[in-house]
Amino acid sequence: MDIASNNRRESHAPLGTKLINSPVLRAFFAQFAAFALCLLFAIAGKHLLGKAVPFFVLIAFQSITSVGLASLLRVDWWWLVIEFFFPVAVVLALYVQLPPAASLLLFLLLFLVFGTTFRTRVPYYPSQSTLPAAIVELLPDETDIRFLDVGSGFGGLLFDLSNTRPNWQLAGIEISWLPWLFSNLKQRFLRHDNLEFAFGRYESLDFSKFNVVFSYLSPVVMTEIWSKVQNEMVPGTIFLSYEFMVPGVSPAAEILTAENAPMLYVWKI
Template sequence: MPKIFLALFLQMLSLVGLAGLVMVAPQWIEPPYSAFWLVLVHSALVLSLTIVVRMNRWWWLIQVLLPWMWYWALMLKVDPWISLGVFILVVLVFANAFSNRVPLYLSNHVTRKALKKMVAEKFDLYRPVRFLDIGSGFGGNVFYMHQLPQVSESHGVETAPIPYLVSRVRQWFLKTFTGRLKLDANAALTKGSPEQDDLTQAYEENRVSSPKILARDLWKYPLIEYDFVYAFLSTEPMPRLWEKVVEEMPVGSWFVSNSFPVPGVEPTEIWQLSDRRETILYLYQIAPSHL
């Protein structure tokens, strides 16, 4: 059962339990009962059920907040159309949480610097790198990686409507007002030696296209053309995603997962970053033993 439907079922079950308590409570507590205490009991019931069925901890907060959001909406007499609009907006932003059980996680600048470091350390200097961000959100990683001279292609796949739309608008804006989205290789490298000049020319010749954000289902999008695939998803899709990675990505390529390791698979390397949330990157180099 998709987690969103399980969460709603637990909310309804908690309401049934609350109704039962209200029916028997007059034996000990004189009615009427304030809405505040009813919501408090409802929150406690739904939190208990959510823990019992072992939903992820981020669901605990959502389950507790929902009854209080309903409560404050009633207290403040919020127009139902506003509530509907907010609900639609949330669905459009977090659409992947309903289909693939993947919330919208955004990579920070420290993580992007680590990805840049990985390109420099894990790939041959003269080899063009093809990068893909699975679940690219607002496109920040895609645009950043395209600036690296060694990255010949930088793509992202995103199906949540609003993040996809925002990323496309960002792409148009940057093209329109900056002229291009990549740094000039001549500016990124210090000229002076024939080797450096050859490297600059090689980077320019290897540059294939502008960064692209694609509204494609990650399960149907082929990975065979990419040397470097990055994902910041959740625990739910990792086993299935790993099967796709080892089936499609070429030997020697790299798959990097932010925060969520592949169950039962030993990472090639683990990088602990020095940001506030102490991000962990799990690096997997595709080897013949994985096939």
């Protein structure tokens, strides 16, 4: 099954609009502004108290202030986690003093897994182990299941489905280098003939080749992927989304895969 396609849609939004809407720039501004306020706090504290403000107090001030500013700028919740722990991580890195080679290796590994988050606005979300069984129960055991996992990560879902339903045609697409490379090598080593992985953006695929499209992405992109689903998937096919709903579009079904697990939403096209 060839999942490659030249059906790419480029965004034509003005550069200024892209910069304003960029979560990276908003997160950077929140951290930078918090740092400036932290300096003012340190200077004012020294003049008022007659002694330096304790270092851990400054770190706490930086973390809390950056989270507050980022919240005002309406970034996603996972950016708030980054904002809070970034100052702590910087201090720990300076304190531990890792060898330059180790620091570079750690940076490269993190970049290969999470680097595309800045561009795609989709963080890495691993799904729970109960998800494959729920999908198998939902879909009929037919030979004509052509299943696409949008943002397949390390391929856990697809490998589980491949083991359970070897007659299904399964495909995944992933934009992060390390997860894609791992899943691709694992597929070749285990020789799952009904499974393949592509590297790239889901916008480059033609969804009409699949009768089931699954995504576990981010609330930020659900409107975009739903537009592509409507434009390309044929009537009678199924779109699945784990945890995140399409804004303003009621699903045909909501499946709780396990207690305290995210909901699996089902739309019939």
